[in-house]
Amino acid sequence: MALAWAGAVHADLLRHCAAPPVLDAAQQDRLFRFAALVRDELAAAGAPAVLVARAGTDLQRFGLRHSHAGISLRASPNTPWSVRQLYDDCDAARPRLFDQGLPGFVLGGASPDEGHVVLWLLPDDAAQALAAAALDDRRALALLGGTYSANAHAWSTTYQNCNQWVAELLAAAWGAAASGPDARGQAQRWLRAEGYAPTRVEVANPLVLLAGAVLPWLHTDDHPPGAVQRGQFDVSLPASIGAFVQRRFPASRRISLCHDRVQMVVRPGWGDDPPVDAGCRAGDGDRVIRFDAAPLPFSGA
Numbered sequence: 378m379a380l381a382w383a384g385a386v387h388a389d390l391l392r393h394c395a396a397p398p399v400l401d402a403a404q405q406d407r408l409f410r411f412a413a414l415v416r417d418e419l420a421a422a423g424a425p426a427v428l429v430a431r432a433g434t435d436l437q438r439f440g441l442r443h444s445h446a447g448i449s450l451r452a453s454p455n456t457p458w459s460v461r462q463l464y465d466d467c468d469a470a471r472p473r474l475f476d477q478g479l480p481g482f483v484l485g486g487a488s489p490d491e492g493h494v495v496l497w498l499l500p501d502d503a504a505q506a507l508a509a510a511a512l513d514d515r516r517a518l519a520l521l522g523g524t525y526s527a528n529a530h531a532w533s534t535t536y537q538n539c540n541q542w543v544a545e546l547l548a549a550a551w552g553a554a555a556s557g558p559d560a561r562g563q564a565q566r567w568l569r570a571e572g573y574a575p576t577r578v579e580v581a582n583p584l585v586l587l588a589g590a591v592l593p594w595l596h597t598d599d600h601p602p603g604a605v606q607r608g609q610f611d612v613s614l615p616a617s618i619g620a621f622v623q624r625r626f627p628a629s630r631r632i633s634l635c636h637d638r639v640q641m642v643v644r645p646g647w648g649d650d651p652p653v654d655a656g657c658r659a660g661d662g663d664r665v666i667r668f669d670a671a672p673l674p675f676s677g678a
Contacts, residue, residue, distance in 0.1 A: 394465070397485075407668055408480065408484055408489060410636075411634070412480040412482075415634055422496070426508035427448070427497065427504070428447075428449075428497040429448070429482075429495070430443040430445060430446040430494070431482060431492065432487050439579075440653060441576070441614060443493065444487075444615065445539050445615070446618055447462030448461045448543065448546070450508060454512075455476035455477070459478050460476070461511050461517070462474070462542075463475075463539040465527075472525040474542075490638050493657070494633075495634070496632040496633075497622045497629060498631070500628050507546070517546065519557075525538065527595055528578075528612050529599065530610070530611060531544070531612060531617070535599040540612075543613075544564075544613045544617065544621070545561055545564035546564075547568075547618070547621070548565070548567040548571075552571070571625065572621070572624065572625075574621070575611040576614040576616050577612075580608040580609075580610065631646065632644070632645050637657040640657065640666060640667045641665070643664040
């Protein structure tokens, strides 16, 4: 998702509906090998559905790494482990659902020279329920909003961003009725009752109001006026989803993966990640795969 509010109109905002950058051969090779590594971790998990997020829009200024979440599905109608996600259809000016292969998902990262992906592995019952909800087109589409907003308020149905659709699908999978014209409202009420907490992003620069007025994928009218004046936006982000999963399912597992131009790193567990500006840094207990080692095979789109 595209989400950037601070300062003058940042380049990230302008790239939201732009064509992806042209990659050289080395960049393509690294991204395909990183996608193969992510695929291998998904396959090893043995689950029908895995929550996945990547670093897309650069959110370092807010102390955040991951910006865009989806559900990777073993039985995807596209190819195994494709990611079912919401995206902003810029031409039609509305959100849509899309099944994207892992290479394409990884390609959507903020930089071809550094990428970050996180997997949340659920207990079997929760993963089965999530797979059933995600693969049920009727339920998945019932939760699709009509208008996209990158900074959509988490407790409003006026707009929707990619992470809010994922959060509301979790509600449909794990307890909310989520059907009929009030499907999103039902899902949000369930999330509130179960302690889901959106991420509060604090913006110091008042030019956010200008950005919200001129860019069609940013809005402020769904947020409380007082919060907008204080520069406080309560938004669903991957951090919100990860925290909810960890609290609701203490037996769940997390795997963080990253790459730079030299290596790929796999970090298991819920431990602290390096600071968001630290790059792809390995720590104790991490697995490191250098790009000058033998390549990983990739089968699938």
